[in-house]
Amino acid sequence: MIPRVAEKPEHPLGKYVYTGWLLGEPRHIFCPGCGYGTIAQALTRVFIDEKLDGKKYPFVIGIGCYSALPAVLPGYSVMVLHGRVPAVATGMKLANPELKPIGISGDGDLLAIGTSHFLHACRRNVDMLLILLHNNVYGMTGGQVAPTTPTTFRATTAPYGYAETPFDACELAIVGGATYVARWSSIQVQPLVTSIKKALKRKGLSFIEIVSPCPTYFGRKNKMAEPIDVFRWIKDKSVKIEKAKGMSKEELAGKYLIGEFVERERPELSEMYRKLITAAQEGK
Amino acid sequence: MSKAILTGTHVMMGNHAMVEGAIAAGCRFFAGYPITPQNEVPERMSERMPEAGGTFIQMEDEIGSIAACIGASLVGVKAMTSSSGPGICLKQECISWAASVEIPLVIANVQRTGPGSGIVSLPHHGDMMQARFGGNGDYQVITIVPASSQELFDMMIDAFNYAEIWRVPVIVMSDAFLGHILEKVVIPSADEINKRVVQRRKPTIEPAKYVPFTYEDKGQLVIPPPPVMGSPYFPAWMPSVTHNERGIPILDERGSYKMVQKLCDKIVKNEDKIVKTESYYLDDADIVVVAYGLPFRTSLRAVREARKKGIKAGLLRLVTVWPFPNKAVSAAVEGKKAVVVPEINFGQMFIEIERAAAKKCVPAHLVPQISKLHEPKEILSKIEEVAK
Numbered sequence: 001m002i003p004r005v006a007e008k009p010e011h012p013l014g015k016y017v018y019t020g021w022l023l024g025e026p027r028h029i030f031c032p033g034c035g036y037g038t039i040a041q042a043l044t045r046v047f048i049d050e051k052l053d054g055k056k057y058p059f060v061i062g063i064g065c066y067s068a069l070p071a072v073l074p075g076y077s078v079m080v081l082h083g084r085v086p087a088v089a090t091g092m093k094l095a096n097p098e099l100k101p102i103g104i105s106g107d108g109d110l111l112a113i114g115t116s117h118f119l120h121a122c123r124r125n126v127d128m129l130l131i132l133l134h135n136n137v138y139g140m141t142g143g144q145v146a147p148t149t150p151t152t153f154r155a156t157t158a159p160y161g162y163a164e165t166p167f168d169a170c171e172l173a174i175v176g177g178a179t180y181v182a183r184w185s186s187i188q189v190q191p192l193v194t195s196i197k198k199a200l201k202r203k204g205l206s207f208i209e210i211v212s213p214c215p216t217y218f219g220r221k222n223k224m225a226e227p228i229d230v231f232r233w234i235k236d237k238s239v240k241i242e243k244a245k246g247m248s249k250e251e252l253a254g255k256y257l258i259g260e261f262v263e264r265e266r267p268e269l270s271e272m273y274r275k276l277i278t279a280a281q282e283g284k
Numbered sequence: 285m286s287k288a289i290l291t292g293t294h295v296m297m298g299n300h301a302m303v304e305g306a307i308a309a310g311c312r313f314f315a316g317y318p319i320t321p322q323n324e325v326p327e328r329m330s331e332r333m334p335e336a337g338g339t340f341i342q343m344e345d346e347i348g349s350i351a352a353c354i355g356a357s358l359v360g361v362k363a364m365t366s367s368s369g370p371g372i373c374l375k376q377e378c379i380s381w382a383a384s385v386e387i388p389l390v391i392a393n394v395q396r397t398g399p400g401s402g403i404v405s406l407p408h409h410g411d412m413m414q415a416r417f418g419g420n421g422d423y424q425v426i427t428i429v430p431a432s433s434q435e436l437f438d439m440m441i442d443a444f445n446y447a448e449i450w451r452v453p454v455i456v457m458s459d460a461f462l463g464h465i466l467e468k469v470v471i472p473s474a475d476e477i478n479k480r481v482v483q484r485r486k487p488t489i490e491p492a493k494y495v496p497f498t499y500e501d502k503g504q505l506v507i508p509p510p511p512v513m514g515s516p517y518f519p520a521w522m523p524s525v526t527h528n529e530r531g532i533p534i535l536d537e538r539g540s541y542k543m544v545q546k547l548c549d550k551i552v553k554n555e556d557k558i559v560k561t562e563s564y565y566l567d568d569a570d571i572v573v574v575a576y577g578l579p580f581r582t583s584l585r586a587v588r589e590a591r592k593k594g595i596k597a598g599l600l601r602l603v604t605v606w607p608f609p610n611k612a613v614s615a616a617v618e619g620k621k622a623v624v625v626p627e628i629n630f631g632q633m634f635i636e637i638e639r640a641a642a643k644k645c646v647p648a649h650l651v652p653q654i655s656k657l658h659e660p661k662e663i664l665s666k667i668e669e670v671a672k
Contacts (some may be wrong), residue, residue, distance in 0.1 A: 006379060006660045007631075018520050018521055022520075055513075055514055055515065055516065055518075056514065058513050058514070058518075060355075064525075067523075067525075070520070070521040070523075071521070074522075075520075076512065076518050076519075076520055076522075077520070077521050077522065078358060078379075078522040079521070079522065079523045079524045079525070080351070080354075080524060081351070081377055081378065081381050081524055082349040084347065084348070084378070087343065087344075087347070087348040087349075087351035087352050087355070088343070088351045088352065088354060088355040088358075089351030089355060090343075090348075090352050090355065091313065091315060091351065091353060091354065091356040091363070092355040092356065092358060092359050092513060093355075094339045094341060094356065095312075095351070095355065095359045095360075095361040095363070096358035096359040096360070096361070096513075096514055097340060098514065099359065099514050101512065105321050106482075116344045116345060116348070117344060117345075117351075118347050119344075120343070120344040120348070120602070136637025137634065276334055277337055277338075277339075279334075280334035280335050280336070281287065281335060281337065
C-alpha cells in the first residue's frame with residue numbers, strides 16, 4: 001500500500017496549462033495508467049524550455065480520449081471533427097503561414113477515418129507537426145479494434161481475436177512524403193521531448209508517432225490487468241532502429257521500431273504557394 | 285487597378301460570376317473538389333485567387349475541402365467552398381460543426397439532378413431541405429437563391445456579409461443551368477463594392493474580457509467578432525462539443541438547451557433583418573405564385589401572360605429561403621384565392637409555403653418539374669385552373 005499524501009504538492013507545470021490557470025490546479029480525466037498525461041507533460045515541457053508563443057503554435061485536436069488533452073496543454077487548442085486534423089491544419093497554415101499548427105490525432109482518427117487527409121498532408125509537405133497517439137484501441141468509444149490493434153489481440157469488437165493486419169503508421173508517412181518521421185513511446189519521455197523540439201524547428205510536415213498504453217481497454221481485454229503489464233508489453237515490443245539493423249525479419253515481426261526513420265528536405269507548400277501568388281500578381 | 289475586382293461590363297457564366305462576387309466580397313481562401321456541374325468555380329478560383337493574393341487549394345475530398353475552409357476562417361480569413369449535391373452531403377458534418385462554433389463560412393451548392401449520382405449536368409432543386417436540415421443536430425443556417433449571373437455576383441457579397449454579421453454557414457443555391465447561363469454581368473467600381481462589403485470584425489476590447497461565442501446580455505443576443513487563431517482573441521480551448529459562450533465544454537442538458545436555443549434564436553428572431561423577398565403585381569392579385577431561383581423568372585412571364593388574359597395573378601419571389609420568410613409569405617397570401625408553387629422538385633419549399641398558406645386558409649398547388657425548367661405555359665395553365 002502506498003501511503004496517502006495528506007496535502008497534494010503543487011504541480012510544477014500547473015501554472016502553464018489550461019486547467020491550471022482556470023481552476024488553480026491542473027486536472028485531466030484520463031484513466032490511471034494512461035500515457036496521455038505523460039505526453040501532455042512532454043508537450044508542456046517543450047513549450048516552457050523553448051519559450052514558445054502559444055499563439056503561433058495552435059493545437060489542432062481530433063476526436064478520441066485525447067480530445068480532453070487541452071485541459072493539460074499550454075497555448076490555444078481547437079478541437080475539430082473525427083479525422084479532420086490534417087485538413088483543418090492545412091487550411092490554417094495556408095491562410096496564415098506565420099502559424100505552425102501542432103495536430104494531435106489518434107489511431108482511429110488518423111489511420112481510419114482520416115487516412116486520406118493524413119497521406120495528402122504528407123504529400124503536400126505542409127509545415128506542421130502531426131502527432132499520432134497510438135494506443136491500439138478506440139478508447140473513448142469503449143475499446144473497439146483500431147487499425148493498429150495487433151493480429152489475434154482482443155477488443156470489444158474482436159471477441160475472438162483480431163483477424164486483420166495492423167498499419168505501420170511511420171511507413172505510411174514515409175511513403176506519403178513526410179520530411180521527418182519518428183516513433184517513440186510514452187515510456188521514453190526524454191527522446192520524445194527532444195524529438196518534438198527538433199520537429200518544431202523544422203520546415204515541412206513532421207510526423208511523430210507515440211505508442212501509449214491503454215490499460216483500461218487494451219490491457220484488460222488482453223490479460224494485462226495492471227497498467228505496468230501494458231508498459232512492459234510496449235517495452236518488450238520496442239526495438240531501437242540501430243539495434244534492429246542486426247536483427248532478422250522473423251525476430252522483428254510484430255515489433256515497434258523506435259527512433260527517427262527519416263529526416264529530409266522537400267519544398268514546403270505554404271512557401272511554394274507564396275511564390276506562386278507573387279508570380280500571378282506580377283502577371284508571369 | 286486592383287486585380288481583385290474586375291470593374292466593367294462582362295458576359296459571364298453563372299459559375300464565373302459567383303467567383304468574381306466572392307473575390308469582390310473579400311474571400312481570400314477557397315478549397316474545393318471537382319464535381320460537375322460546379323467545376324468552373326474551382327477552375328476560375330485557381331486562376332483568380334492568386335491574382336487577388338488569396339489561396340486556392342484542391343483538397344483530397346469534399347470533407348477535406350470544407351475542413352480546410354474552416355481552418356482558414358479560424359485564422360481570420362474569409363473562406364468559401366463549392367460543390368454539388370453528392371459533395372454537399374459529405375460536407376454536412378462540417379457545416380454542422382461550423383454552425384456550432386459559429387464560424388463564418390460560405391458554401392455554394394450548384395445543384396444537379398438527384399438522388400444518387402443522378403444526372404450531372406441537369407438542374408434539380410432537390411437540396412432545398414438538405415440545406416436547412418442536412419447536418420446533425422439542431423441549428424440554423426442562412427440560404428439564399430440567386431436567379432441570374434448578375435445576382436450570383438451581387439448575392440455572393442450578400443452571402444459573405446450574412447456570414448460575417450450572423451456568424452453562420454451561408455449556403456448559396458445555384459443549379460446546373462444557372463451555373464452555365466452566359467449573361468451580362470456589370471461589376472461596379474471597387475469603391476462602390478467596398479461600401480457594401482462587411483469586413484471581418486476585429487475585437488477591440490482587452491483579451492481577458494473577450495467572449496468568443498454569442499451570449500445573452502440584458503435579454504438581447506450579442507454576436508461578438510469571431511475568434512482569430514494566432515491572436516489573443518481565441519478561446520484557450522475551442523471545443524467541437526457543446527460549450528458555453530466562453531468555449532468551456534458544458535456536457536449536460538441545461539448547457540445544450542442554452543447553446544442550441546442561442547444558435548436558433550440568433551437567426552429566427554432576426555428574421556426581419558435577414559429575410560429578403562420581392563413582390564410583383566401582388567397588391568390586387570387573386571392568385572399568388574411563390575417561387576425562387578430560376579422558376580421565379582419563368583413565373584414572372586406566366587404571371588404577365590395571365591394578366592394579359594385578365595387573371596389577377598401576382599408573384600412573391602423568395603430571395604432567402606432559410607430562415608423561411610414566414611411573415612412575408614403569410615402577408616402575401618392573406619385573403620387570396622390560391623397559391624401556386626412551381627418548383628424543380630416534387631415539393632420541398634412547398635411544405636413550408638403550404639404550411640404558411642394553410643394558416644391563412646388559402647389552398648396551395650404545386651407545379652413540379654425535374655431536370656428541366658418549367659415552360660411558362662405549365663405555370664400559366666395552373667394559374668388558369670385555380671382561377672376558375
